[in-house]
Amino acid sequence: MTATVQTAPGMAAPVSKSLWALGWQRLKRNKVGFISLWVVSVYLLIALGGWFNVVGGNWLNEIAVPYAPPSWVGASGADVMPADAYDASGVESSAPIVTLARQEDPIGKELTEAEKDAGRYKVEEVKKRESLPFGADLRGRDVLQKTLKGTSTSIFVGIFGAVLALLIGTTLGAVSGYFGGKIDDLLTWFYSVFTSVPDMLLLLSFAAVSGRGITTIIMVMALTSWTGTYRLVRAEYLKLKSREYVQAASAIGASHSRRMFVHILPNISHLLLVQFSLMTVALIKYEAILSFLGFGVGVRQVSLGSMLAEAPSELVQGYWWQMLAVTIAMSILVTAFSLLVDALRDALDPKVK
Amino acid sequence: MTQDNLLSIRNLKVNFRLESGERFEALKGISFDIPKHRTVALVGESGSGKSVTSMAIMQLLPSNNTEVDPASEILFNGKNLLTLTGSELRAMRGKDVAMIFQEPMSSLNPVFTVGDQIAETLMLHAGLGRSAAKKRVVELLTEVGLPDPAKKAGAYPHQLSGGQQQRVMIAMAIACEPKLLIADEPTTALDVTIQKQILELIAKLQKKHGMSVLFITHDLGVVGEFADDVVVMRHGVIRETGTVKQIFDAPKDAYTKALLNCRPHLDRRPMRLAVIDDFLREGGYVEPAERQRGYLPDDEIILDVQGLGKSFESREGLFGKHVFHAVKDVSFKLARGKTLGIVGESGSGKTTVGLTLVRLHEATAGKALFHGKDILSMSPREFQDYKRRIQIIFQNPYASLNPRFTVGQILTEPMMLHDIGTNQHERLQMARELLERVGLPENAMFKYPHEFSGGQRQRIAIARCLTMKPELLICDESVSALDVSVQAQVLNLLQDLQDEYQLSYLFISHDLAVVKHISDQVMVMNKGEVVEQADADDIYLRPKQDYTRRLLSSIPQGWVNEAIVAA
């Protein structure tokens, strides 16, 4: 196995490959995995673009008539609400948003502020469009822009939540598994407390006490989903600390922290990468449910979940495009991510060589 | 060799498709016969294709990446096994041809009783009913010498010892009176005394049932005592075929000769062990002079261990504790430039002794005076300086190097930790010199451990220890996982290094021949206690304890006739 795919065997001098390089080579051989990697990369770019408002930055602009249908459907696609049903210049508009009617008082203030804010954007608006590439929502915002921005938010929530959870889980798991004894007892107790309460209940409780917003969601998700990583990392450290190369490191005089982070950690990095991808997918899905239940992103933010929250009432009226857009965006993202996880798992498995 | 052949392999070619798309030729067209009622030993080192051959006979090779050349034939009683249909094949497996494997523990299904697993074969092939099969199971277990067979039939595999598990596997294999028994390294995972019992059992059953046996092993030593014919394989080709007498008395092939001489012998101790290259190059091999071993009165003692003990505690019952004494009251002295060998079977505590001396386990009793200072009672900080002077090499060359470090990083890390060398450049230079010293090319510096073979990795591990210029090297089964030819090379290297740097070795092994070869003094351990301790030659020629005698008599003696002559 010295020859790579591209170089003909015997031609090039054998180049040494680290385990990562070998894994990368195997990943490239896996077509499905490699395509997934590209799809995920595109999504990550969108997420990055969304973060810096390069992509989907104008999603708040109400550029079309309410529920303007997708241009490829035609105006007859649905019974469009009269355009004047919504007061365009309304500073004191009474928020006739059907989907938000169920919201409780505490966010009322934010809501009106959002209206004001949105109003400011609209002043420059001249003519409302009758149709948009992927239609418009209740307030005439471009569904495409909204989906891009929402995807970006969801990915960021997923990634940052996963990074944070991974950080907590890995640190605690490493300490617990490596040192054992009293500190392990304490951390395992901590772990069993968190796992004794169902995730969803914990998520909701955390979300309920700490208000809304992207930061909150990320914190909440990290605090509830570190347990899986903890268990994994603890078990790995328990196993690897008695591996001969770690014992050898101890014998040559490497300190505890050197053994923990220089010797053991790189050897579970492939597992952490898989765990990270898995968790990102899970958190993107969780975010959708949280936002849907009203514990998600703030009113002036949009995520795939908050868009889905608008879907039921739209659907009943026959406006299906927002839901379709979200479903497509999310399904492709999650499918690609899941296939990538599978491919990574195969490619980085040290057993196959 | 004109008797009836039970099995004839003709031009067997097997390729494996690798993930990268390349093909690996595991068997390059081999041919040999297994005559009726005879035992054929298939001998080879790792990668020789010996196990692939046995799997090919049973057709147990993974179908998704194996290609068997269509022109190949495996004739069993004249019928080509390679062209059998699925049901014909199943009727053959377990009935005409049965097989036992290397790891009895994992080869038995953990959730069924051993009785059920044997009965399954009987019900399948002999058409016995459940109760008849049960009765037969007890008979079979009695035949393979399992104590209390009626009760043991209801036991689960994990409740039996390794030797007992292998007896169960044998009972399962002979249940339907197979004509051919394939034994794939059946004793490799077992202790030497158990190995002897299992070998004797297979030999006895072979005679009694008139079976043919295909015995696959890496150890030419075990072959001599009971095989009729020997087939020597290397790299997927057969090097030599002959009767046991021919192979042992007048080997023709250089590789066979090398195999016979690479392994340390109990009755002689050359300055250097023979290695394969000695035989493959022109001029042949000339046996070097004998090496004298043993402690001398004016030897400088560098390590004096007194009453070393190590116990482990585990929980039992509600508040109870169970204390297990892994090592009890072990004392020995080790001189500069000399080797103390510690031999024992699994569970003897020999490895624990080594680990407590580098403080990978904390000893629970006793002292270990290294140059007069007790290294066991030192604070970790104080001991840090001693880590440089006492080093350890582990058994498994695949697990003892960090897979994510390059060889360069592996070698410079200890120097960096102990401030050896003034800068990285100097350290790299020293690392390169050491690599050369242990016989590896310079470009190995930038490679990762997975690119090396087992023997090469062990050399890297040795080089890592040498970076710190230690005085005492603990070799914990350091050559046990290596092929015999590689083992000889590494033993020679260790010997050269001792001669050159006056290193002291604590050489821990289950292999008595290897220990005899390399040690000045030998300590025999059993169940955590020292059985006997004496100069190497003394202990082998004049063992004082029963246990030592039993161990020595279990060592495979090579060919029987030779053993008689020696005795």
Place this chain on the structure above:
Amino acid sequence: MSAYIIRRILQMIPTLFGVMLLVFTLFTLVGGDPTYILAGKHLTAEVLANLRAQLGLDKTLPEQFMIFVRQVLTLDFGTSWSTQQPVSDIISTRIGPSLTLTGSMMIVDLLIAIPLAAAVAYFRGGLTDRIVTIACTVAMSISALVYIIAGQYFLAYRMEMFPVRGWGDSLLTNLLVYVPLPLLMGLMVSLGPDIRFYRSFFLEEMNHDYVRTARAKGLSEKTVMLKHVLRNAMIPVVTTVMMSLPFLMIGALVLESFFGIPGMGNEVVMAVNKSDFPVIKAVTIYIALATMLFNLLADLVYKLIDPRVQLK
């Protein structure tokens, strides 16, 4: 054995204490003052003070915690802050619908997922395997919300095959009329991951040496699979299922709120929204207790089905 059980039960005490601490910290320290929400429009200082006294919020934190401890020990969590109903009444009426839905969902899920997973593992690498695996991955990628929204809209609202939402009084009506649609939606969500999960158990077992021994005996591939592999693969399956049992109690949150099922999930969402501390406390403690008991039970079952396990 009994020593093991006693020790495990003793170990539950610190865990339960931890859960109490977590819940208490979360709602009493981090969470805001619930009296503002409860007081609603009559927001005067007097009303607030009254409410505080009524709820025991005027006491010091250690005192409040001691009250909580007493509640846990007696399993009496007082009355709901928002509806004034006794908490025990709420839980006892809500748990039935939840278990009806989640219980039936789990049974159907296992009945479909395990045979399918075994079959797929049997044909590993083949076309069936690939199709099912990809189908599972795609099915998993769609948000649960989409299934529910679309399912409710098309199957119930448009095609009128099921009631859009609601719940009846008798178990039979519920099972036949109200459960099928949420059950179907739940399965859409759970089957994908479960099949893949169980498949991995089967595949893992098939790599073991004893499978080779079984083949060398001359057993057919079917016997190898259905006897040797299945029996071993069921060990992790059973433990996973055992561990998930307590979570059935909390019900399917989203399904319940969507289909108007008066279960625990619905109650929890409402309680969290209204900071109804007594209800959340009670639900959390009950589920934590159940989790610990079922973990112990899972270990005992584990011992029963895996002869290698020794409980020490």
